Amino acid sequence: MSTASGSTLLEVAGLCRSFDGVFAVREVDLAVAPGELRAVIGPNGAGKSTLFGLIGGQLRADAGTVVYDGDRIDRLPAHRRARTGIAVVFQGARVFAGMTVLENVMVGAHADTRAGFFSAVTRLGRHRADERAIAPTARECLARTGLSDWADRPAEALPLGQQRVVQVARALCGNPRLLLLDEPASGLRAAEREALVNLIAELRAEGLTMLLVEHDVAFVTRLADRVTVLDLGRVIAEGTPAEIRADEKVVAAYLGTEVPA
Numbered sequence: 001m002s003t004a005s006g007s008t009l010l011e012v013a014g015l016c017r018s019f020d021g022v023f024a025v026r027e028v029d030l031a032v033a034p035g036e037l038r039a040v041i042g043p044n045g046a047g048k049s050t051l052f053g054l055i056g057g058q059l060r061a062d063a064g065t066v067v068y069d070g071d072r073i074d075r076l077p078a079h080r081r082a083r084t085g086i087a088v089v090f091q092g093a094r095v096f097a098g099m100t101v102l103e104n105v106m107v108g109a110h111a112d113t114r115a116g117f118f119s120a121v122t123r124l125g126r127h128r129a130d131e132r133a134i135a136p137t138a139r140e141c142l143a144r145t146g147l148s149d150w151a152d153r154p155a156e157a158l159p160l161g162q163q164r165v166v167q168v169a170r171a172l173c174g175n176p177r178l179l180l181l182d183e184p185a186s187g188l189r190a191a192e193r194e195a196l197v198n199l200i201a202e203l204r205a206e207g208l209t210m211l212l213v214e215h216d217v218a219f220v221t222r223l224a225d226r227v228t229v230l231d232l233g234r235v236i237a238e239g240t241p242a243e244i245r246a247d248e249k250v251v252a253a254y255l256g257t258e259v260p261a
């Protein structure tokens with residue numbers, strides 16, 4: 001099937017997923033243009049991570065479609081979606097201990113899924129020819145993310161903020177056209193968040209299409225072209241950051257947690 005127009009890279013329609021009979025994601029529609037940075041926000045339990053998994057392929061939809069670059073991908077396993085050019089940075093993902101920063105990033109060229117990372121880790125070192133081919137790309141990704149000086153350090157020795165940047169560099173190593181980020185700023189200190197905001201802004205300026213799932217409204221409203229707001233699994237609002245901040249339904253959904261001015 002080929003439904004996406006030239007102005008849409010990712011098109012989600014009527015997407016539903018329930019757990020134990022309760023909807024986590026309900027009739028969600030979402031269309032992301034090439035080069036767009038789309039944020040998905042919502043209070044705890046709104047369905048953000050579920051939607052993320054339905055797009056990345058870690059979860060299967062009960063109903064609805066996910067069309068990427070004109071093709072339906074909702075029945076594909078995660079590693080096949082990755083091969084089409086969708087890269088994922090998972091919530092709370094950790095670097096591989098016992099590997100350098102460069103090696104961690106090189107895994108991204110092999111790895112298609114979280115499970116795939118482990119086979120990729122064991123493959124690294126066994127296929128020296130592959131390594132020689134991938135290393136220049138990985139070094140480019142390190143340069144792009146400001147990590148070049150850390151290339152040969154043990155990844156687990158880096159501060160958490162830079163470990164998060166390693167995850168982004170690893171995702172970039174697969175040369176994605178769509179980058180999915182699930183709460184990349186969680187647990188980071190203010191200066192680390194600032195560095196991450198700047199990095200994501202640079203990737204946006206380079207034209208990379210991104211879907212950023214985030215609990216922190218202030219973080220995304222500084223970055224996003226458009227914001228989709230979920231509450232109880234449904235889209236309750238979509239618009240520019242300014243429109244979203246002024247939306248009464250959004251303010252009500254976040255009642256008590258304060259939508260920043």
Ligand SMILES: Nc1ncnc2c1ncn2[C@@H]1O[C@H](COP(=O)(O)OP(=O)(O)OP(=O)(O)O)[C@@H](O)[C@H]1O
Pocket residue numbers: 019020023024042043044045046047048049050051215
């Ligand atoms: N694997 C699962 N099994 C059962 N219920 C689940 C599962 N995953 C999610 N849910 C439920 O689906 C709903 C949406 O959860 P989800 O994690 O997608 O929300 P979220 O917006 O990402 O929340 P948070 O901001 O707290 O991470 C919640 O009610 C959650 O309890």
